[in-house]
Amino acid sequence: MPRYRMTVEYDGTPYVGWQRQDNGPSVQGAIEGAILSLTAETVSIRGAGRTDSGVHAMGQVMHADLTKEWKPYTLRNALNAHLRQASERVAILDIAEVDARFDARFSAIRRHYLYRIITRRAPLALEAGRAWWVAKDMDHEVMHAAAQTLVGRHDFTTFRSVHCQANSPVRTLDRLDVTRHGELIEIRATAQSFLHNQIRSFAGTLKLAGEGKWTPDDVRAALEARDRKACGPVAPPDGLYFMQVDYRDDGAPAMPLPDDESDDS
Amino acid sequence: MPRYRMTVEYDGTPYVGWQRQDNGPSVQGAIEGAILSLTAETVSIRGAGRTDSGVHAMGQVMHADLTKEWKPYTLRNALNAHLRQASERVAILDIAEVDARFDARFSAIRRHYLYRIITRRAPLALEAGRAWWVAKDMDHEVMHAAAQTLVGRHDFTTFRSVHCQANSPVRTLDRLDVTRHGELIEIRATAQSFLHNQIRSFAGTLKLAGEGKWTPDDVRAALEARDRKACGPVAPPDGLYFMQVDYRDDGAPAMPLPDDESDDS
Incomplete structure (x- = not known):
């Protein structure tokens, strides 16, 4: 077959x-x-x-x-x-x-997600449902600095939905980059696998940093708290895009790996 | 008031x-x-x-x-x-x-439109309704060359809807550029005003050039025919975006101008 x-x-x-x-x-x-x-x-x-x-x-x-x-x-x-x-x-x-x-x-060895935020005073018409609308401008450089405190192998209990079914809250985050193109702020996340609501939890927390409400150290402290209550508000699904999956090589088989659960987004 | x-x-x-x-x-x-x-x-x-x-x-x-x-x-x-x-x-x-x-x-002195075409084998899911889906690839350089035959002051009867209410079919097309970004082909059109269905008529005709069915000379001949029947198929509205309007200066008044009708798209 x-x-x-x-x-x-x-x-x-x-x-x-x-x-x-x-x-x-x-x-x-x-x-x-x-x-x-x-x-x-x-x-x-x-x-x-x-x-x-x-x-x-x-x-x-x-x-x-x-x-x-x-x-x-x-x-x-x-x-x-x-x-x-x-x-x-x-x-x-x-x-x-x-x-x-x-x-x-x-068999997946890496998953790539994009989270799109549009910062402008007017609500979204053409991009409604396709991005998170944030009415106030944000500092994407502070968001990027805060994001770097999350990269690496950590217990991500803070950034995991209470409904997450994964056995372990430990994941290795390979990349969490924040860039800007005019009104559009893009967050790009890569890991072998993600916990449920992990990227939307990141996006909501990084927004606090972008607004100047949290410092990058506050974001690190939230991670270290290993407590769901330390997380910022979870960002809406509208801005999240599952972009790409990498496999060992094109179509090659692979055995289940330690981080084999993927309750993404 | x-x-x-x-x-x-x-x-x-x-x-x-x-x-x-x-x-x-x-x-x-x-x-x-x-x-x-x-x-x-x-x-x-x-x-x-x-x-x-x-x-x-x-x-x-x-x-x-x-x-x-x-x-x-x-x-x-x-x-x-x-x-x-x-x-x-x-x-x-x-x-x-x-x-x-x-x-x-x-008071408008220039109108700017964008027409988006996505060329790929798979139908559009995320961009459905936001671009014209063309399953076969096209040569955007030939499209651009063909577009240049339309720039300038012409009788655009060929590229005008039979329902167009403008008194005159004569318009001055300032710009009709075709560029490519991966699967996306963009047509950017600028004029003081457009006739009804003019840009969608351009897009449908330029597609014939991009597919190699028409040469740039065929497009010029269609213009010179001044005959609606010489036009290629009219492209769907999905790909058309009204981008910008220029006025004499920011908010300044202006008198009606010769090309004062705008039955756009």
């Missing part, structure tokens, strides 16, 4: 999140529905990250096992046609056939 | 266009509704361009006469609060009090 790795883009706004749930449409459900329409097969797909409701993706990765052998090009076009017909806000960017040991979630 | 100039951003998707119409919600209606909620005054506003349904704006300009004297800052925030409350996809970016001779439409 051939296994296919697919790279997926979606607008998270109309979905309850990546994962199938009883309370509304999910991205997973949209793709499984397209596969069912195309192949008459009921499959269960797995994504590299379980993004929350309202969180977007430009490069989510998933895998699916299909009975039939497909040309990746044909499969992608056919699934996209079914997704469009169902008016889903989901597109399959790329498909490759991979080794059966490849697992979109457990 | 003080006159206010307002710069407006909107997502054109849910609207029948800028102008009030019987068949659905308009951007003009949304703003007039916000003014009514705030001031209990029924005003009629005028925009620099009457964008069509689905066409977006980052810098539409309009003017309104209000009975009361407002601090521009207070007026902007109050109108935005009303627009948000009504779930409109419209935001007032900036307000200034201007001379009573200022007219958003007739």
Whole structure:
């Protein structure tokens, strides 16, 4: 049974999140529905990250096992046609056939997220739902300095949702960079895996630093408190984008790794 | 009665266009509704361009006469609060009090539009409704060369909707540049005023050049034909953005000018 790795883009706004749930449409459900329409097969797909409701993706990765052998090009076009017909806000960017040991979630060695903040007095019209609107300007250099106190291997209990299901709150944050392009402030985060709400907890806390309410030392102290109550407000999902997943090499299999849980966003 | 100039951003998707119409919600209606909620005054506003349904704006300009004297800052925030409350996809970016001779439409000396095309195999998910999706790649350099045949003062009958209400098909096109950023092809157009569907007619015709179906000489021949039937297919509204309007100087009055009609997009 051939296994296919697919790279997926979606607008998270109309979905309850990546994962199938009883309370509304999910991205997973949209793709499984397209596969069912195309192949008459009921499959269960797995994504590299379980993004929350309202969180977007430009490069989510998933895998699916299909009975039939497909040309990746044909499969992608056919699934996209079914997704469009169902008016889903989901597109399959790329498909490759991979080794059966490849697992979109457990083979991932690095996940990349982007968090977008637009700082301006006027509310967002074109970017509504696509960025976090912050009416007052912020100092992105202070935000970047504060972010550097979080990089490395830490117990991130402070920045983890109380609903996080990961066994351990310890993660290694490879990168947390804050840059600015006019009104747009971008936070780019990279790690093997993230805890639930970790990046949105970072974004909400870094906003306090950008507004001058917290110093970078306050952010470090919040981390060291290992206490969820020490966290700043959690930023809304609107600004979060799952950008990219790295694997050992293109499509190569990998064994589960220590940081194998990914309750992202 | 003080006159206010307002710069407006909107997502054109849910609207029948800028102008009030019987068949659905308009951007003009949304703003007039916000003014009514705030001031209990029924005003009629005028925009620099009457964008069509689905066409977006980052810098539409309009003017309104209000009975009361407002601090521009207070007026902007109050109108935005009303627009948000009504779930409109419209935001007032900036307000200034201007001379009573200022007219958003007739005082404009230059209008700037952007047309966005995304060329990739996969349909658009995040950018659906925000760009024209073209599945096959195009040569943007050929598009740019073809565009240069259109710059200048011409009879643009070929590139004008049959519904265009302007008296004359003659316009002076100051700029029509085609650039590329990865999958994104941007067409930037500047003129004192445009004919109805002129930029979407340009975009659809330049696509033929980008695909290699037409040469730049074919585009010039289409212009010279002065025949609507010589035009390429009209591009969808999704990719069109009204970016900016220039006035003689900041808020200065101006008299009506020869090219005073603007049946844009």
